[in-house]
Each structure stands twice: as C-alpha cells, then as structure tokens.
Amino acid sequence: MKKFIIVFSCILFLMGAMLGSASAADTIKVGIVLPLTGKLAKFGEIENKSFLMAVDEINAAGGVNGKKIELIIEDTTGKPDVGRSAIEKLITQDKVPVIGGGYSSSVTWATIAVAQQNKVPFLVNTGSADKITEQGWEYIFRLNPPVSEYPGGFASFVKEVATDLKTVAILHENSLFGQKGSKKFVKQAQSLGMKVLMKEGYEAGAIDFKPLLVKVKSKKPDLVYMISYIMDASLLMRQAKELNFNPKLFVGGAAGFTLPEFHKNAGKAAEYVFSATLWTPSVPYPGAKEYYDKFVAKYNTPTEYHGAEAYAAMYVLADALKRAKSLTPKDIRDALAATDMMTVFGPVKFISYGKKTQQNKLPTFLVQWNNGKLETVWPKSIATKPYVYPVPKWNER
Amino acid sequence: MKKYAPFLLLFILIIFPLVIQNSYYQHLMILVLMWVVIGSGWNMIAGYTGQVSFGDAAFFGTGAYTAGLIASKLGLSAWWGMAFGGFTAMAVAFPFGWICFRLRGAYFALASLALNEICRHIATIWEDLTEGMVGILIMPSFLSKIPYYYIALALAVMSVLMVQIVMNSKWGYYFLSIREDQDAAESLGINTHHYKMISLNIAAFLTGMAGSLFMNYMGFIDPEVVFSLHDISIMAILVGIVGGVGTIYGPVVGAFVMVAVHEFFRTGFFGFFKGLAALTGSEHLTVAAKYIGQAHVLGFGILVVVVILVLPNGIVGDWGKIIRKVIPMKTKGVTT
Amino acid sequence: MEVFLQTLVAGILKGGLYSLIGMGMSLIMGVMKIINLAHGQLMMVAMYITFACFHFLGLDPYLGLFIAMPALFLLGCLIQKYTLNPLMEVETILPENQVLMTVGIGMVLTEIARFIFTSDYKSVQTSYSGATFFIGETSFSVALVIAFFIAVLFTLIMFWFLLKTDIGRSIRATAQDKDAALLMGVNAKRITIITFGLGSALVAAAGTLLMPIYYLFPDIGGPFTRKAFVITILGGLGSTVGAIFGGVTLGLAEAFGATYIGMAFDDMIGLIIFILVLLFLPGGFKRLTKI
Structure with a gap:
C-alpha cells in the first residue's frame, strides 16, 4: 500500500519535470484544431490537407514578412471536451498567437470560449451554429456563413x-x-x-x-x-x-x-x-477551380466545400499576420478585423449584422x-x- | 511510514499547482481528480457492493445538466449545481434502484446500461428543456485553473474519505456481505435491497457532483458528452478495474493511469514521436506518429484486456503480485 | 391502412434480421451466463470480411456468408479459448470480469477495423440492393425479404442442431445445469468454446445479410450489441424460439414507434420494453412458450 503511494508521488513529480518545450524563433506558430480521428475524421482530413497545402504555398512564396508559418495541428477527436484540452495545449503550451480550424459546431462552440477568455483570436472556418458569432466576442471570427443562411x-x-x-x-x-x-x-x-x-x-x-x-x-x-x-x-x-x-x-x-x-x-x-x-469548384471566385485541380493532383482524392473553407482560412490568417503590427494576439486580432480580401471561398470581410458580429457574409x-x-x-x-x-x-x- | 503515505500524497497534490504553473498539466490533473470522484462512486456500488453498473453516465450527466440548467434557465451561477447536482443524480438513482435492484449480476448491469441510453435520448429529444444537441455553454467563472484544481481536489478528498468512512462503518460490512454472497446476507437478516440502495445512492451522489464540476469547469455540455456510454460509463469502469476493484486508493491510481494513457496516446506520447520524426526527417516515423495518435482507443482496449488477464484485481489489488514480479529477490526474503 | 401495412412489413422483415443477431447472443448467454458486449463488434468484423470479399474478389455478399461465417466461428472460438476461459480460473472479486473483458475485446476489434479500413463509410452495391416488388400498395425490399428467409432457415437449422445432435444436446445440458452436465461427462470447456463460435457465426450471418442494404463503418457495432441484448432478454436466455419472438417484437416495436410516435424514439422504445420485460417477465418469452 505505502509503496505504491510513494511510487505514485514520484510519477507525479516526474510528470512535472517533463515540462518545458523548445521554441523556434524564426517561424510563426499557428494553431489549428480539427477532428483527425473519430467519426468526423473524414472531413477533418480534407481540411487538414487543405491547410497544409495552403501553408506550403504561402511558405514557398516567401512566407509572412520573411518568416515561415508553422502549423501546429491538434486533434479534437470530434469531442468538445477533448477539443478543450487541445486548445488549452495550443494556447498555454505552444503559445500560438492565433488559432484556426473548428470543424463541428459543438466542438467549435466549446473551444472558442477558451480562445475568447484567453484573448487569442480564433478564425472559425466550418462550425456553423448561429450563436458562435452572436456572443459579441471580439476574438472570434467566422469565415463561413451560419447554418441559418445555408x-x-x-x-x-x-x-x-x-x-x-x-x-x-x-x-x-x-x-x-x-x-x-x-x-x-x-x-x-x-x-x-x-x-x-x-x-x-x-x-x-x-x-x-x-x-x-x-x-x-x-x-x-x-x-x-x-x-x-x-x-x-x-x-x-x-x-x-x-x-x-x-x-x-x-x-x-x-x-x-x-x-x-x-x-x-x-x-x-x-x-x-x-x-x-456553400461552394463548388465552379463558383465565380478566382482560384476556385485551380484549388480543386491542385488538390486532386496532390492528394489524388476529390475535395469539397470544407476543404475550400480551410484553404481560404489559411490565406486569410496569413494575410492578417502580414498586416499585423506585431505578432501578439491583440494585434493579430485587429488585423483580422480589418480583413478585406478575395479567396477561393469568396470575398472575406468580417462585418456585423443582426445579432452577429465579425461574421463573413457569403451567398x-x-x-x-x-x-x-x-x-x-x-x-x-x-x-x-x-x-x-x-x-x-x-x-x- | 505507511501511516503517513496518504498525507504525503495529499501534500504533493496540494502544492502541485503552485510548483507546476503550466496550465495544461493543471488541466490534466483536474481531470484526474474528477475521475477519482467518479471512480470512487463506481467502486462503491460495483467494487464494494458487487453490483456492476454500466450506467454511471446517467448520474454524471444528470449532475452536469443540473448545473447547466441552473445557469441557463434560472440565470444563477452554475456553482449552485455543486449543491444540487449530487441530489438530482440521487433522484435518478432512487427510482432506478428501487425498481431494478430485484435484478442480479449481469441483469442489473444491463438495466443500468439501458438507463444510461434512455437518459441520453431524453436529453437529446427534450429540446425545450435541455437545448438538445445544441448543448449548454456557460462562461467559466475563473480564467486560472487553480480554483478549479482545489475544488476538484476537495471533492476528490471528500469522496475518498467518504468511501473510507462508509466502508469502516457497519454499512461497509453489509455491502461486502452482499458482494460475497447475497443469499447468505439475506438469510442473516440483512435487508439487501435497502443496503444496495444506500450504496447506489452514495455512488450516484458522488458521480453527480463530479458531473456538476465538469459543467463548471468545461463550460460546455451536450448529451453525447455527458451521457456517453464509452467516454463516461465505461471509462468509469476502467478507472475502477485498472486501479483495483474494492480498494480505497484503487480509483486514485486508476484515474491517474487512465488520464495519462489517454493523453499520452492522443498527443502521440506528448509529441515525442512527432518530434523524433521532425528531428530525423524520417518518413516512417511521421506515419508512425500519426498511427499512434489514432490508436489511443486501441491502446485502451489492449490495456483492459491485459489488465483483466494479468491483474484481475487491478494495480492496487494486485500490488503484491507486481512487486513479486518486479523484485523476485525480495519476495524470497518475505516468504521465508 | 397503407401506412399501417407498410409499417407492419418493415417491422417483421427487420425483425427477421434481429432474431438472427439475438440468437447468437442468446446461445452465449444461455451457456456461459455472461453478456457478450462485443457481439455487435463481431458482427462488424463479419461485415468487413464480406465487404473485403466483395471489393477485392468480387464475391457476391450472399456467397460471402460461406467465408464470413467460418471465419467468425474461428474468431469466436479463439476469443473464448484464450481470453474468456482463462478468467474462469482466476480468483477475482467481481464475477463480471468476463463481461468487462468482452468490452475490451469489442474496443480492440473496432480499433483494428479502423486501422485497416479507416473510418470511412463502406457499402456493397449490388444489382438487387435497391430492388423492390409491390404487393398491393406495400413495397417489399428484395434484399430484406431474402435476409428474412435465410434467417428463418438458419433458425430451423439451429433448432435441429440443438435438438438432434450430440453437441447440440450437450450445449442445452450445459445451459440448463452446468454442474450436472459436468457430472454427466460433458466437456464444459469445449462446449463453451463451440458455443461462442456458433454465436459468432450466427451474428456473422446477420451482418452479411445486412450488407447489401446497409453500410459499414468501424463504430457500427455498439448499437447492434444493444439491440442484441434487448432481444435476448425479451426472448429468454438460450432460447432459439425466444430469440425469434424477441427479434420480431423489437422490429415491430421500433417500426410502429417510428411511425406513430416518432423516429427519434425508436431506440428508446426498445430499451423501455427491455426494462419492462426484465421486471415483469423475467425469463422472457421462454417462460410463456417453455421452449
């Protein structure tokens, strides 16, 4: 009895000793939360590939003001509580200044609250419950239209x-x-x-x-x-x-x-x-068809609107990082709020209407x-x- | 030494968040403490009284929804849930136990599994009350983890003490006698139905409290999260079994092991493999890292199978066996 | 009237499949007195075998029966021999360790399937997948009708097997009184192994028959395990006839519930019936039919 308690205490201390993570200086970390395993893995995987494709292109084109973007992708397994652990890890452990992703409504809903509380900007690209942008939370942005507008x-x-x-x-x-x-x-x-x-x-x-x-x-x-x-x-x-x-x-x-x-x-x-x-390869936005072709050529499987959302979101994030005065969450948030650009998913501009704030409006x-x-x-x-x-x-x- | 070990453990747990400021590890420890509470509850009804329950999530979810509804419908603080959550869970446990305790062994287990599923369906369908799958979101009251940590710790200590006190009382002996031989207990004049009810209600109370804590801490619940058969009910059983059925500290060890294993696999050994892959640039390691991340449930499953086969009484229950295996030299000295 | 008839047909046809699922579980529960919570997962394995045969070898799902059933028989025997039987000898506090073991096995099977086939949905599309015929206004799905009759056939075979063969008699004897059977020279260990194999083969048949009309992903097992134990409790442990009654009752209850109460309730109806039967008719239909 007493022995295991001693061993147990030792493990506890060991766990504490495992702290400390190395940080690279010349990259900008961007956190992404996606369901990579579990029931929703299929769409999570499409988004994951699109994010990676976009970030490769951005980095190949010189990155953001000379710095390369490093994606830290965390698996939410499609469960809100795990999603919370994931975003906690991104914010406190990896200290990312900005977060993207957010696949299902319930996981997104649970994770954005953490982002808002910690004052880290979060660009939602798929979670579609209306209330996500109806809270007046100034650190939450949404690229895709809410479900009521589908x-x-x-x-x-x-x-x-x-x-x-x-x-x-x-x-x-x-x-x-x-x-x-x-x-x-x-x-x-x-x-x-x-x-x-x-x-x-x-x-x-x-x-x-x-x-x-x-x-x-x-x-x-x-x-x-x-x-x-x-x-x-x-x-x-x-x-x-x-x-x-x-x-x-x-x-x-x-x-x-x-x-x-x-x-x-x-x-x-x-x-x-x-x-x-929300999107098909034939939408009248520049690059939409090219994105579809590139994706199929690279991964040999078709993509759909979730992928386009993710791909566009990465470009929006990169654009905001480029314009941000500094790489603090606060400045990135201000830069995101001032976004006005064209993506494969359509024009992106975060506006307020009805009860919603910082919501992108798309047909x-x-x-x-x-x-x-x-x-x-x-x-x-x-x-x-x-x-x-x-x-x-x-x-x- | 033996006498002081629990105090040493408690001391370490108290200073833990002060020493380790990283909120990610604090988060994990809060989860561990929450599972200590749930595991103790399960251990009470299943480990000590022998009525294996597959329906802990019913009590957990009820507790969580109590807190959530108090916040969303009444506009009070969700912390009131901590005061009522345990009792509403008992309100679910009472009629269920009243009706279903005439069932024995595996049949009771199945009935509790059905209770679990019925509760989940009700929470999903009754949209007017529970918001259905939309779930309930509240803004957590504290940004720092430390208040949650100490509340969870207090709850965990309370539940371990409660189990200890109950098991040292007359009730405890009745519970054990029901587990060992229900008919014999009955013939000795023990009202088995009555004592099974007491045991179940204690378990439900603890589990419901843990549910309320979950709502307050996580800030978000929906029926699939809190009434989940796999993530709550079966996890509670695993915590109990891996730690040691029918032991006071079994759930403590079980909770720690299970949360650690879960997080180890989810993050690919805390990014160890990912890091290794990045370091060596090996394609194979990248693939391996991905698979390990995906395999956490498989790891769970194998752990269960191995633990039941090798350590049927759990880590604490078979501690002596482990020691003998690990340090064979010493055993000789002890046995002679 | 059309609504009523169509619901009735849907319930009975689905019930045929359910009884096949329930029969395997009922055998296992009758002989071993344990609940096999990996039952649905075994069915999932059989479905993947059928799928693989169809996908890689172009084998018709109905011919897949001849591969999936023996394969699952073997898998069932191995599970019983190497994971469940050893537990009988270990001294433990909880007698339910075997049940918990099946939970673990179920998890392992699901995750292995996910490893090999990923979480993607798979399905088998055959020429008769969507085929229907009409009697009056009521539509019958060809695949479901075939499944129903094969299920009836298997039930008859099982019936004959349990009543007329030596092994069948030993199984029944073990189910009725294990100690007496042991004294009469029945090799109980061997019987449990065969029983688990048979139960697995039966649920494999159900899975294979479901393949042309349904779809497949690794997590499919759980709901079917739940249905299986509801059917078993409804029918009574170890009872073949009971399993048929149980299956059809559940099928009908779900269908009528979906039509007249609401589709969202269809799972819940089964569970409520389950608790009611546990309380008011312990022993299930077997008590009424005595078979």
Whole structure:
C-alpha cells in the first residue's frame, strides 16, 4: 500500500519535470484544431490537407514578412471536451498567437470560449451554429456563413422558379446541425408561404427509414427537406425510391448530399436531388477551380466545400499576420478585423449584422445531381447546367 | 511510514499547482481528480457492493445538466449545481434502484446500461428543456485553473474519505456481505435491497457532483458528452478495474493511469514521436506518429484486456503480485 | 391502412434480421451466463470480411456468408479459448470480469477495423440492393425479404442442431445445469468454446445479410450489441424460439414507434420494453412458450 503511494508521488513529480518545450524563433506558430480521428475524421482530413497545402504555398512564396508559418495541428477527436484540452495545449503550451480550424459546431462552440477568455483570436472556418458569432466576442471570427443562411440560394429559387411549392416536410438528424438547421428552415419555409406539415428528427445510423418515409408520404408534401449526413442521406433517398414516393422536390440541407459518396451509395436514387451548398469548384471566385485541380493532383482524392473553407482560412490568417503590427494576439486580432480580401471561398470581410458580429457574409448556391454529376444550377448566372424541375417521378425515369 | 503515505500524497497534490504553473498539466490533473470522484462512486456500488453498473453516465450527466440548467434557465451561477447536482443524480438513482435492484449480476448491469441510453435520448429529444444537441455553454467563472484544481481536489478528498468512512462503518460490512454472497446476507437478516440502495445512492451522489464540476469547469455540455456510454460509463469502469476493484486508493491510481494513457496516446506520447520524426526527417516515423495518435482507443482496449488477464484485481489489488514480479529477490526474503 | 401495412412489413422483415443477431447472443448467454458486449463488434468484423470479399474478389455478399461465417466461428472460438476461459480460473472479486473483458475485446476489434479500413463509410452495391416488388400498395425490399428467409432457415437449422445432435444436446445440458452436465461427462470447456463460435457465426450471418442494404463503418457495432441484448432478454436466455419472438417484437416495436410516435424514439422504445420485460417477465418469452 505505502509503496505504491510513494511510487505514485514520484510519477507525479516526474510528470512535472517533463515540462518545458523548445521554441523556434524564426517561424510563426499557428494553431489549428480539427477532428483527425473519430467519426468526423473524414472531413477533418480534407481540411487538414487543405491547410497544409495552403501553408506550403504561402511558405514557398516567401512566407509572412520573411518568416515561415508553422502549423501546429491538434486533434479534437470530434469531442468538445477533448477539443478543450487541445486548445488549452495550443494556447498555454505552444503559445500560438492565433488559432484556426473548428470543424463541428459543438466542438467549435466549446473551444472558442477558451480562445475568447484567453484573448487569442480564433478564425472559425466550418462550425456553423448561429450563436458562435452572436456572443459579441471580439476574438472570434467566422469565415463561413451560419447554418441559418445555408438555404439562402434555395429561397430565391423558390421565389423565382418553384412557386408551386405549398407544403413541406422536414426530416433531420438529431445533431446540433440538424436540430438548429431544421428550426431555422421552419421559419424560412413559413416566410416563403409554405406550410410545414411535419418536422421530425431521427437518430443517425438507423437501418430502416421506411416507417418514417411512409408517414411522410401519406401527408403528401410538395417538398421534402432533409438535413442528414452521407449514409443516412443515401438510405433516405434509396428507400424513398423503393417506396415510390414522389414529392415535387427533394432538397438536402448541405452536409451529406453534396459528397461523391452520396451518389455512389444512393446510385440512381440520388438523381435530381437538390442541395444547398456553400461552394463548388465552379463558383465565380478566382482560384476556385485551380484549388480543386491542385488538390486532386496532390492528394489524388476529390475535395469539397470544407476543404475550400480551410484553404481560404489559411490565406486569410496569413494575410492578417502580414498586416499585423506585431505578432501578439491583440494585434493579430485587429488585423483580422480589418480583413478585406478575395479567396477561393469568396470575398472575406468580417462585418456585423443582426445579432452577429465579425461574421463573413457569403451567398449560397444550389446544386443538383444530374447524370451522376453534381451541377451548379442556381443562381442562373453561374449555372453549369440548367435545373431540372419539376423532378420526374421514379417510375418515369 | 505507511501511516503517513496518504498525507504525503495529499501534500504533493496540494502544492502541485503552485510548483507546476503550466496550465495544461493543471488541466490534466483536474481531470484526474474528477475521475477519482467518479471512480470512487463506481467502486462503491460495483467494487464494494458487487453490483456492476454500466450506467454511471446517467448520474454524471444528470449532475452536469443540473448545473447547466441552473445557469441557463434560472440565470444563477452554475456553482449552485455543486449543491444540487449530487441530489438530482440521487433522484435518478432512487427510482432506478428501487425498481431494478430485484435484478442480479449481469441483469442489473444491463438495466443500468439501458438507463444510461434512455437518459441520453431524453436529453437529446427534450429540446425545450435541455437545448438538445445544441448543448449548454456557460462562461467559466475563473480564467486560472487553480480554483478549479482545489475544488476538484476537495471533492476528490471528500469522496475518498467518504468511501473510507462508509466502508469502516457497519454499512461497509453489509455491502461486502452482499458482494460475497447475497443469499447468505439475506438469510442473516440483512435487508439487501435497502443496503444496495444506500450504496447506489452514495455512488450516484458522488458521480453527480463530479458531473456538476465538469459543467463548471468545461463550460460546455451536450448529451453525447455527458451521457456517453464509452467516454463516461465505461471509462468509469476502467478507472475502477485498472486501479483495483474494492480498494480505497484503487480509483486514485486508476484515474491517474487512465488520464495519462489517454493523453499520452492522443498527443502521440506528448509529441515525442512527432518530434523524433521532425528531428530525423524520417518518413516512417511521421506515419508512425500519426498511427499512434489514432490508436489511443486501441491502446485502451489492449490495456483492459491485459489488465483483466494479468491483474484481475487491478494495480492496487494486485500490488503484491507486481512487486513479486518486479523484485523476485525480495519476495524470497518475505516468504521465508 | 397503407401506412399501417407498410409499417407492419418493415417491422417483421427487420425483425427477421434481429432474431438472427439475438440468437447468437442468446446461445452465449444461455451457456456461459455472461453478456457478450462485443457481439455487435463481431458482427462488424463479419461485415468487413464480406465487404473485403466483395471489393477485392468480387464475391457476391450472399456467397460471402460461406467465408464470413467460418471465419467468425474461428474468431469466436479463439476469443473464448484464450481470453474468456482463462478468467474462469482466476480468483477475482467481481464475477463480471468476463463481461468487462468482452468490452475490451469489442474496443480492440473496432480499433483494428479502423486501422485497416479507416473510418470511412463502406457499402456493397449490388444489382438487387435497391430492388423492390409491390404487393398491393406495400413495397417489399428484395434484399430484406431474402435476409428474412435465410434467417428463418438458419433458425430451423439451429433448432435441429440443438435438438438432434450430440453437441447440440450437450450445449442445452450445459445451459440448463452446468454442474450436472459436468457430472454427466460433458466437456464444459469445449462446449463453451463451440458455443461462442456458433454465436459468432450466427451474428456473422446477420451482418452479411445486412450488407447489401446497409453500410459499414468501424463504430457500427455498439448499437447492434444493444439491440442484441434487448432481444435476448425479451426472448429468454438460450432460447432459439425466444430469440425469434424477441427479434420480431423489437422490429415491430421500433417500426410502429417510428411511425406513430416518432423516429427519434425508436431506440428508446426498445430499451423501455427491455426494462419492462426484465421486471415483469423475467425469463422472457421462454417462460410463456417453455421452449
């Protein structure tokens, strides 16, 4: 008994002795928090690669005022509490003056509070819960639009083209993104003059959506709006096809519906599904297509909007570091606040509107699967293919 | 010497944050202390009373949500959660134990697992009350870790003392008799249902307190975090088993080992491999560093399998065995 | 009416698969009196085997049964022999050490799968994956119907095996009274090894049959483990018929719950039924049917 207590105490001291980290002088450290393992690793990996690609380009072009940027990437494993440990380590151990990343809403939400409290600027590039920029926290910036603005492009489509949509059914997964997004969409649908017939959540990973879909089918909605990740999305569409369920329009709320895996798994059932998205390689921003090509050439796998967000965020961070008076968190924060630049993800300028502060405002787009390809269909000015609406019935295809 | 060892440990723990100012290590130690509390609770019901619970997260989450809701709905300080968290967890434990203690052994374990999942679903679905998966965020009251550290330390000391006092009382003997042979205990006139309830409620109280502390310290909870089967319930079991089932200091050792192992693997041995890879420029080491980071759950799993096979009574429980293995010379002297 | 019929069909078809999952667990629990909390993870391993056969060898998932089942039988035997049986001889405070061991094994299996196949979602797309036929207004998924009938077939085989063969009789004897079986000359250790192997092979069959309609990632095991123990408790330990009843009941409860209460509740419904059965019908359906 007493021996282990002694040994235990020794370990405790040893742990203390392990302190002290070497610091390099001629690099600028930038901390990044991303989920590299766990359930969200797939997107975390795309963002990770995009960050690394961007930082390589920046450093190859001479870095920031002659100094190279060194990325310190911490794994959040997709869990808020681990994310907190990660950001604590970045701030106190690595002493980074600025942080980027932040994949899922819940992890981002938990980590930004630490950044704000320690007064270290944090540029969020993916976490999309509205409240992230509604706290008035002066050290938190967000590059991507909040979840409530995701269907923005869709709203104008409904107003101008799909004016005959009168009723809607909303299905969403029970996650932060799903629960928030569906509530916002209810309001949006009502303001567009649609009647919300039902709104129902489900636990991600269900085998069989048929009972749910049968219920939706019996209510005969014109529009089915779904907020789901890839696999639930493909099962929902496959089983809708199996049930011969024909609303006028299926729309996916970002997340799972725009990924190549969705089409691979849903097969024909994915055809003509619409989805709101923030970015496609065909967006009218300089460098967007080049970024996509470079990424595919370098990593041999496709990228999507998360990657573009990360890539753009790295350039925004580098730009702010260039303009900052000194490399203290305070000065970098001021530099970030004054950002006004163009990226592959669109123009970046942090403004305040509504309840939000330091939020970048961007338009969203509507895409549609057509012959196995994801085509941008709205706004018309940048469409790669004309939209197909109304969608043909399953048995008429 | 033996008598003073706990005081020595306590002394070290008290001066720890004063000596080691790095807030990252302080953060880890707060987690260790929190797990000491949860582990002691689990040890009470499972280790001493023999009713293995897979549902600690139900109590932990209830405690955390109590603190969170007090802050978000009533607008009071979340520290009030520390006063009520333990009791709300008992409010969950009481009906559950009342109904489910007629089940024995593995069946009770399954029922507690079901309780865990049911609580998680309720917290997810009842959006009006709990905000669902959006979770609850509060701004932590202190920037420094030191206040949290001492609160956690006080809680940990309290829970270890509580277990010690209870186990030295008459209750403790009843608990042990239930663990050893429930039917025999019953036939001796011990109201086993009654004492199992007491044990469970003590466990729930401690776990709920730890939950409230978690809310105050982390500042963020959502159902997947605090009602997690793997990250809370099973982790609590691991803390208990690795440290030593049915020993006072088992959870202390278990908590330290588990948090250290978790963090070791997550950071790739505190960046040791990454550093080595950068130093030597070896491609293989970079890949190895990446895999080690990803393998932390695998490391956990293997640790469990090995500990159960080799040290079925945990580090503290089988301390004598370890000593004999490590220092065979000395054993001879002792045994003769 | 259409809604009701479709829900009924969905529940029964899903129930067929569930009973296959539950049967393996029920055997193991009946003989060893331990809860195998790695059951879903064993199913996950079988699914990856099927996936690998399909992906690399182009083997149809249904033919994958002939590889996945023997492989899992072997894996099950090894697990029992080298990790669970040794625990029987060790003096420990907690009798539940074996249960905790299965938790550890489950974690190891999941993480090894993640190592090899990464966290990415995998799926097997066959010509019949999305195929359906209609009877009246009600749609039947071809793959689910096939799975249902194969599940029924396996149940019948198991039934015959347990009633008519020597090993089957020994398994039943061990499940009923271990000490008596030992006295009657049953090699209990061998029986536990075979039982664990059989249980694993059965859940492997369920996993393989699920492959054409579902998808796969390393964390898929957990929810299925939960379903498996709910089914087992519903049906009664060691009961083949009970497992079928349990599986179909759970399938129906989930389907009707999803339609008439809400999809978000479908997991919770199973768990509440589970606790109710534990309390009011301990022993499960086996108590009513006596088989």
